[in-house]
Amino acid sequence: MYSYKTGLKAFYDLVQALEQLPSIGKKSAQKMAYTLSIENKFLGLNIAHAIENATMNVQKCQKCFGLSESEICDICLDDSRLNGELCIIANPRDIFIIEDMGEFCGRYFVLESQNDLEHIDFALLNERISSEHIEEVIFALSPSLANEAIMLYVEDKISAPIKFSKIAQGVPTGIGLDAIDQLSLSRAMSSRVKL
Numbered sequence: 224m225y226s227y228k229t230g231l232k233a234f235y236d237l238v239q240a241l242e243q244l245p246s247i248g249k250k251s252a253q254k255m256a257y258t259l260s261i262e263n264k265f266l267g268l269n270i271a272h273a274i275e276n277a278t279m280n281v282q283k284c285q286k287c288f289g290l291s292e293s294e295i296c297d298i299c300l301d302d303s304r305l306n307g308e309l310c311i312i313a314n315p316r317d318i319f320i321i322e323d324m325g326e327f328c329g330r331y332f333v334l335e336s337q338n339d340l341e342h343i344d345f346a347l348l349n350e351r352i353s354s355e356h357i358e359e360v361i362f363a364l365s366p367s368l369a370n371e372a373i374m375l376y377v378e379d380k381i382s383a384p385i386k387f388s389k390i391a392q393g394v395p396t397g398i399g400l401d402a403i404d405q406l407s408l409s410r411a412m413s414s415r416v417k418l
């Protein structure tokens with residue numbers, strides 16, 4: 224049977240590709256594909272180029288697992304951020320949120336494998352704590368029972384006698400850092416509590 228879609232393979236390939244993106248449904252994918260392929264071809268080509276560029280150049284920093292365009296990210300290379308504080312976050316995107324706040328001047332460590340604690344690189348974490356003279360590890364994880372357990376597990380695996388703290392009040396339980404407004408997160412960071 225003839226299908227209208229058969230003659231629109233390129234269009235539907237784009238719709239299908241866009242649909243794979245997190246939080247994009249069929250309708251949004253169709254709207255986006257229409258914009259990119261018909262309404263604003265220039266934007267479409269621009270995005271195609273930006274995607275290609277990003278996939279070729281963006282990688283994870285070998286020290287903190289945050290995003291970087293070289294082996295080691297700018298924060299890990301910046302000696303002025305050696306202030307004895309190491310912030311542990313769940314996701315590389317959380318670095319953007321904390322950096323936007325503009326108050327934290329230490330370095331980061333992303334727990335890449337939160338759901339798979341066995342794969343957290345504790346050798347690297349312990350090596351960094353010692354070589355970067357870390358005195359305080361701050362957990363900026365959203366409050367939840369699972370994250371409480373993660374904090375205890377990580378604390379247990381850190382051999383140096385350092386201070387552990389976690390972000391405090393103003394952060395509702397069970398949601399990600401990206402859902403918290405900046406003022407609340409800023410308060411939570413400055414009034415962090417000892418673990």
Ligand SMILES: [Zn+2]
Pocket residue numbers: 284285286287288289295296297298299
């Ligand atoms: Zn880094």
